[in-house]
Every structure is written in C-alpha cells, then in structure tokens.
Amino acid sequence: MVDGRAPDELLLGTWARSGNMIGLVAAVDGERVTLFDPAERHRADVARTTVQAVPAGAVTVTVSVELPLPHGVEETAVRRWVATLLDPVLRERAYAALMEAELDGGAAVPSPRVDVRAVDGGAVCLCGARLPAPAGAEIACSNCGRLAVGPPTSA
Numbered sequence: 001m002v003d004g005r006a007p008d009e010l011l012l013g014t015w016a017r018s019g020n021m022i023g024l025v026a027a028v029d030g031e032r033v034t035l036f037d038p039a040e041r042h043r044a045d046v047a048r049t050t051v052q053a054v055p056a057g058a059v060t061v062t063v064s065v066e067l068p069l070p071h072g073v074e075e076t077a078v079r080r081w082v083a084t085l086l087d088p089v090l091r092e093r094a095y096a097a098l099m100e101a102e103l104d105g106g107a108a109v110p111s112p113r114v115d116v117r118a119v120d121g122g123a124v125c126l127c128g129a130r131l132p133a134p135a136g137a138e139i140a141c142s143n144c145g146r147l148a149v150g151p152p153t154s155a
Contacts, residue, residue, distance in 0.1 A: 010048075013126045013146030014138075015056040018046040022054060024126075025147075057136070057152025058124035065112035085112050123148035 010016060014025040016035060021044050023035030031048045065082060084090045085108070095108035123133035125141035125148035133139055137150035 010051065010053060011140055011145065011147040013141075013148075015054045016051050017054050018044065018050045018052070021046075025051075055136075055152075056138075056147075056149045058119040058122070058149050059116050059152070060119055062115040062117075063112050064115070065110050067110055081107070082112060084108070085110055086114075118151040121151065123150045 010025045010028055010033060012025055012028070015022065016025050016033070018033070018035055021035055021037060021042075023037040023042070023044070025033060026036040026043065027034035028048070032045055033048050033051045034043055034045050035051070036043045063082065063086065065085060067078075067081070069078065084094055091108050095105045098105045098108060118135075121132075123131045123137055123139055123141075125131070125144060125146050127141060127144040127146060129141050129143040129148065131139060131142060131148050133148070133150040135151045136153040139148050139150075140146075141148040
C-alpha cells in the first residue's frame, strides 16, 4: 500500500504511459483506462494492462512576455493573445494570416519566456489543492481524490 492505496492503483490525474503515449489518467473503467495528453489535446482508450504510471513532480511554470497594451484592455484579451504567442502552431498561423492579408505581423512577434522550477514544498493536485508532502511524494488529494505530487527529487 502507498498512502492507503495499492501500488498499481491509478488515480485520476496520474501521469501514465501506454505504448508511445504519455498522458493524464482521465478515466478508469474496469479494465479500460483513458489517457489524455493536454499538450496535444489527444486522448486514447487503452487496456489497463498496457498502462504504467510514470514519475511526476510538482513545478511552478511562470510565463512572461513584454507587450505594449492599451489602457483598459480586458484580461481575457491579454490571456488569449499570450496563449497565441505561447503555442508555436497558433503563432505561425497568426503570423501567416497577417502576412497573407498584407498586414504587419508585429502582433505575432513577441517571444514569451517560460521558467519552470520545483515548487517550494508540498504536493500539488490538478484541482489546485496544495497538501503537505515531501519531495517525490505521490498522495491522493484530500480535496478531490486525484493524484497530488510533491516536488521532483532531482532536476
């Protein structure tokens, strides 16, 4: 038993591998598991026997970009623009669309910086809960039941 659960138990939110796919466990239904890759927005329904949990660590991801913004711009508009700049596919499409329309491509030029560092302590869950736990810990979240992970034990 690991923190009151069987070592092979897959909680929702566990990072797992099946074949070449690594994704979050999004559903467990008997002998079927659904993995979801949030970066590629892809899901796969696979046999439980092909799924293996992979180590995960809690990190803080900070995105920063310097932008000229007009006074009064809504936060939603800023988030959407930054999201477009962060995703290389969306960024290239936006730039191509501006060029095709013979417009200045400046809105697709700013380059965001992404900084990833281990959390200062405790386990982090997808629901946003922060639980006391040592580095490398994997525990069931007391808030939602998903897997919460502590900071990585190495860089």
